[in-house]
Amino acid sequence: MSVGLVIVSHSEKIAVGVVELAAQMAPDVVIVAAGGTDDGDGVRIGTSFERVRAGIEEAMGDDGVVVLTDLGSAVMTAETVLEFLEPEVRAAVRLAEAAIVEGAVAAAVQSQGGAPLEEVLRAAEGAVVSLSPQELQPFVSGAATGHGEGGAPGGTASPAGSQVSGSFTLPNRMGLHARPAAVLAAALLELDAEVTLNGVDATSVMLLMSLGLGQGERASVEASGPDAQRALDVVRESVESGFGEPS
Amino acid sequence: MAGSLDTAWALRWMRETARVIAVERAALIDLDRAIGDADHGENLDRGFTAVLGKLDTEDAPATPAAVLKLVAMTLMSTVGGAAGPLYGTAFLRAATSLGDAEEIEAAQLATMIAAARDGIVARGKAEPGDKTMVDAWTPAADAATTAAREGSTGAEVLAAAAEAARAGAVATEPLIARKGRASYLGERSIGHQDPGAVSSALILEAAVDAAGDGAP
Numbered sequence: 222m223s224v225g226l227v228i229v230s231h232s233e234k235i236a237v238g239v240v241e242l243a244a245q246m247a248p249d250v251v252i253v254a255a256g257g258t259d260d261g262d263g264v265r266i267g268t269s270f271e272r273v274r275a276g277i278e279e280a281m282g283d284d285g286v287v288v289l290t291d292l293g294s295a296v297m298t299a300e301t302v303l304e305f306l307e308p309e310v311r312a313a314v315r316l317a318e319a320a321i322v323e324g325a326v327a328a329a330v331q332s333q334g335g336a337p338l339e340e341v342l343r344a345a346e347g348a349v350v351s352l353s354p355q356e357l358q359p360f361v362s363g364a365a366t367g368h369g370e371g372g373a374p375g376g377t378a379s380p381a382g383s384q385v386s387g388s389f390t391l392p393n394r395m396g397l398h399a400r401p402a403a404v405l406a407a408a409l410l411e412l413d414a415e416v417t418l419n420g421v422d423a424t425s426v427m428l429l430m431s432l433g434l435g436q437g438e439r440a441s442v443e444a445s446g447p448d449a450q451r452a453l454d455v456v457r458e459s460v461e462s463g464f465g466e467p468s
Numbered sequence: 469m470a471g472s473l474d475t476a477w478a479l480r481w482m483r484e485t486a487r488v489i490a491v492e493r494a495a496l497i498d499l500d501r502a503i504g505d506a507d508h509g510e511n512l513d514r515g516f517t518a519v520l521g522k523l524d525t526e527d528a529p530a531t532p533a534a535v536l537k538l539v540a541m542t543l544m545s546t547v548g549g550a551a552g553p554l555y556g557t558a559f560l561r562a563a564t565s566l567g568d569a570e571e572i573e574a575a576q577l578a579t580m581i582a583a584a585r586d587g588i589v590a591r592g593k594a595e596p597g598d599k600t601m602v603d604a605w606t607p608a609a610d611a612a613t614t615a616a617r618e619g620s621t622g623a624e625v626l627a628a629a630a631e632a633a634r635a636g637a638v639a640t641e642p643l644i645a646r647k648g649r650a651s652y653l654g655e656r657s658i659g660h661q662d663p664g665a666v667s668s669a670l671i672l673e674a675a676v677d678a679a680g681d682g683a684p
Contacts, residue, residue, distance in 0.1 A: 301557060304557075
């Protein structure tokens with residue numbers, strides 16, 4: 222079981238689209254669209270108490286539900302629904318203050334990895350913070366395509382210190398897209414190491430995806446901390462195996 | 469002398485509200501087109517039309533609170549825009565404040581209007597001066613409380629509330645919107661009354677008219 226998600230948007234199409242996008246990276250997570258409103262004359266722009274209520278019911282498993290919303294009245298509708306829930310159900314629902322697209326993707330990845338309710342919530346709410354301009358800077362400035370400090374292919378360890386680095390070429394056709402980014406970030410999160418990939422935090426799915434690294438491009442990794450060498454090995458293995466995908 | 473403020477009054481109030489909102493639909497849409505997304509009149513008309521449908525087909529509610537609760541639930545499911553959860557919460561809190569009273573006294577009425585205002589504030593987190601419904605409901609609640617304390621009848625309390633709500637709505641015209649879609653417009657929101665404040669005044673005026681139409 223995993224934490225369920227409900228996507229509340231004024232637009233039915235946005236809600237369905239966000240579910241589609243997030244589900245790509247989280248096939249086992251129940252993600253329910255609750256977009257638009259329908260009073261019998263067809264769906265139109267707005268949010269519906271009944272759709273949100275039903276969405277929470279559908280997404281609710283043993284591990285709770287995180288609700289993501291778009292503009293103002295979607296928040297109000299969701300809050301109103303929460304007020305109506307039975308206390309024990311209400312206790313397992315969190316309303317995320319998050320950007321709906323980035324938050325949903327980040328939350329879905331966390332939930333897929335088996336994270337508990339509060340961690341999924343934190344992932345959703347942190348998704349935009351992780352895209353702060355300072356963090357975007359390294360690849361906005363072009364570092365994504367040409368970074369790397371001439372590290373020898375296959376990687377070099379620095380036995381003297383805890384800092385290690387390496388540079389690896391992506392062999393697979395799809396490059397570092399959503400699924401491998403999620404797998405890699407999750408694996409690195411478990412290690413006690415600061416890891417950057419082409420200058421961005423390699424534990425952030427969103428930032429890894431934002432690099433847009435394609436086949437034949439290089440991933441330059443720097444890691445420090447107690448698990449630095451293991452972190453480098455993890456990246457090497459996943460990159461060189463093409464993330465288990467065809468080249 | 470107006471009739472008592474009982475279940476029949478609550479039903480007349482909601483039917484009159486539905487009628488007035490339908491009449492004012494285009495005017496509310498125009499106001500909302502100027503500073504919002506042009507859906508307030510349409511959404512509210514849809515919501516109160518659905519309320520009429522329920523009143524016509526379901527068993528008549530037994531108390532004023534039951535009438536208001538039915539309205540609350542219907543608006544929340546059918547309005548779609550911000551007015552759904554806002555008015556839904558307002559009517560729900562109003563209903564809760566009445567308990568199972570069959571006839572509403574002046575003081576209870578003032579409490580009911582204040583409860584509705586508190587519900588809107590809790591849901592929308594707007595303050596007076598933000599150019600929202602709160603700018604109609606806050607003076608209305610204050611006027612109702614004062615009138616009740618001074619010994620006015622229920623109908624007089626309603627009249628005081630409606631008058632204050634209308635004045636509050638008119639007073640939103642020079643304000644800059646600080647909540648909702650209109651807040652994106654900044655200074656361009658100046659020069660138009662807030663559609664939510666205007667519909668709030670209409671609802672309270674309908675309550676007065678419903679009290680005047682009561683059987684002796």
